Amino acid sequence: MIIGFEAKRLFQNFSGLGNYSRNTVSLLARYYPENRYLLFAPKLTSLFIPPQSVEVISPQSKFFKRFRSYWRMYRVAGLAKKKHADIFHGLSHSLPVGIEKRGIPSIVTIHDLIFLRFPEFYKQIDRKLYFLNTLSSCRRCTKILAISHQTKEDIINYLGIEEEKIAVLHQSCDRRFYEQVDEELKDSIRKKYDLPEKFILCVGTIEQRKNQLAILKGVVSEKLTIPVVLLGKPTDYKRLLDEFIIESGIRKQLIFLHNTDFSDLHAIYQLAEIMVYPSFFEGFGLPVLEAQASGCPVITSNISSMPEAGGDGAVYVDPANSSEIGLAIRKILTDNKFKEELIQKGTANALLFNDQAVGEKLVKLYQSLVKQN
Numbered sequence: 469m470i471i472g473f474e475a476k477r478l479f480q481n482f483s484g485l486g487n488y489s490r491n492t493v494s495l496l497a498r499y500y501p502e503n504r505y506l507l508f509a510p511k512l513t514s515l516f517i518p519p520q521s522v523e524v525i526s527p528q529s530k531f532f533k534r535f536r537s538y539w540r541m542y543r544v545a546g547l548a549k550k551k552h553a554d555i556f557h558g559l560s561h562s563l564p565v566g567i568e569k570r571g572i573p574s575i576v577t578i579h580d581l582i583f584l585r586f587p588e589f590y591k592q593i594d595r596k597l598y599f600l601n602t603l604s605s606c607r608r609c610t611k612i613l614a615i616s617h618q619t620k621e622d623i624i625n626y627l628g629i630e631e632e633k634i635a636v637l638h639q640s641c642d643r644r645f646y647e648q649v650d651e652e653l654k655d656s657i658r659k660k661y662d663l664p665e666k667f668i669l670c671v672g673t674i675e676q677r678k679n680q681l682a683i684l685k686g687v688v689s690e691k692l693t694i695p696v697v698l699l700g701k702p703t704d705y706k707r708l709l710d711e712f713i714i715e716s717g718i719r720k721q722l723i724f725l726h727n728t729d730f731s732d733l734h735a736i737y738q739l740a741e742i743m744v745y746p747s748f749f750e751g752f753g754l755p756v757l758e759a760q761a762s763g764c765p766v767i768t769s770n771i772s773s774m775p776e777a778g779g780d781g782a783v784y785v786d787p788a789n790s791s792e793i794g795l796a797i798r799k800i801l802t803d804n805k806f807k808e809e810l811i812q813k814g815t816a817n818a819l820l821f822n823d824q825a826v827g828e829k830l831v832k833l834y835q836s837l838v839k840q841n
Contacts, residue, residue: 469834471496472553472572475507475524476540477560479515483673483701484754485579487730488615489559490516491640492830495823497521500831506551508544508564510536525551541565548572554838557613561598563605573610573837578602580615580751581622586677603627610837615639615752618773635833638776639752640826641818645761649735657735661725667695668797669740669764671733671755672747674702674709674724679746679769679787681709686794688716694801699725699736737762742800745769746787753777757821760814765807767796781814 478489497505497519505522518524525547532539544564548556549572556567558576567574583590583598590598606612606627612634614620620634649657657663668687672678680698687696698709702724713719728736737743743759745768756777759766768774770784778784783800785792800807 469554469838470504470506470552471834472506472508472544472548472551472556474540474544474556474558474560474562474564475509476511476562478507479509479513480511481560482515482730485560486515487642487754488577488579488639491642491823492559493522494519495640495827496830499824499827503831506548506553508540508547510540523551545570545572555834555841557834558605558609561602561605563609568608568610571841573841574608575611575613575833575837576605576609577613577615578606578619578623578751580619580749581626582677582749582751584626585622585749589675589677606633610841611635611833613637613833616773616776618776619751637826637829637833638821639754639757640823641754641757641761641821643823644731645734645737645758646818646822647734648763649738654735654739657732658739660732661728661736663697663723663736663739664695666741667697667723667739669697669699669736669743669759670745671699671737671743671758672745673700674698675705676708677748679748680705681712682746682787682790682793683744684709684712684716684718684722685790686792686797687721688718688794689791690794690798692794692797692801693721694741695721695723697723697725697736697740699728699733701726733758734762737764740764742767742797744793744797745774746785746793747772747774748787750774750777756782757818761818763811763815765800765810766814767793767800778814779817779820781810781812781817783810 477485507524527539545566549570556574749772766782769787
């Protein structure tokens with residue numbers, strides 16, 4: 469098969485959508501090198517080094533290099549046809565205009581509809597553009613790929629798409645998280661980021677939806693003195709955290725990390741005592757899986773898609789109840805037997821999301837659509 473991908477975020481997004489895109493293409497190239505993979509990318513960066521079976525197509529003329537968005541939306545469908553693509557996959561909510569008229573079956577991955585669930589977190593113009601682009605892509609595609617059952621329900625309820633058009637395929641977890649880091653590398657990473665001997669970790673953009681303030685309140689309510697490492701891009705929400713930190717006198721307990729190397733993340737998980745992820749809503753919640761694969765016990769929310777990701781290998785809490793979060797942290801820190809059982813269950817759950825299993829399901833979906841076409 470020749471498989472085309474809309475690959476903007478693969479090269480330009482450092483976190484969630486970018487990681488999904490890179491993981492997807494990498495695992496397909498690794499396990500199915502007999503296929504050809506075409507990446508249609510408006511701009512190239514060093515974030516991704518294409519494997520041998522991957523060809524990258526980007527704007528060549530001065531005009532399209534200047535108007536990259538136009539190239540991405542209106543030129544890619546024709547280029548995919550010229551390259552004899554058997555199927556086209558929009559990796560993050562978007563398909564090029566006209567792909568449905570080129571005789572090429574198409575898939576679009578929808579990660580979440582947070583901009584509709586929590587409109588207050590987005591500018592009005594951004595919400596409108598996201599909505600129009602997502603709805604158009606869902607209507608024009610052959611199949612929608614939802615990364616969780618939660619996302620599937622939202623696509624049905626918010627966009628009015630028929631259930632039969634939607635397939636659910638959970639995200640894969642990058643294989644490096646399953647690899648044990650040796651002590652020498654751990655020490656090196658600890659020194660690189662000036663990490664303490666023991667700490668609680670939270671991975672994700674520092675924003676209201678991720679709910680990091682509840683972790684801090686839980687730590688204070690239980691009078692825990694263990695350091696807390698918040699790893700993620702800061703937003704205006706950090707000001708609320710700073711106010712609480714000063715008010716509660718826990719400044720020396722807090723470490724903020726930003727722009728960490730992705731290749732260091734699995735070592736940071738393995739250094740942490742607990743990964744706490746009390747998000748109010750996620751399309752999937754990949755940090756839950758990453759922590760479990762790394763052998764780090766997980767506390768996460770009992771709502772949205774987090775139970776789908778964590779299975780029976782996580783402690784689930786009400787994200788609105790900071791006292792409950794604090795008690796869960798204390799339980800893991802003080803009960804070694806409980807902690808070890810949780811790690812074992814988390815490791816077993818993470819194996820269900822290994823890249824080979826996810827790749828096999830995805831290729832079968834491609835093959836079925838090509839055959840129907």
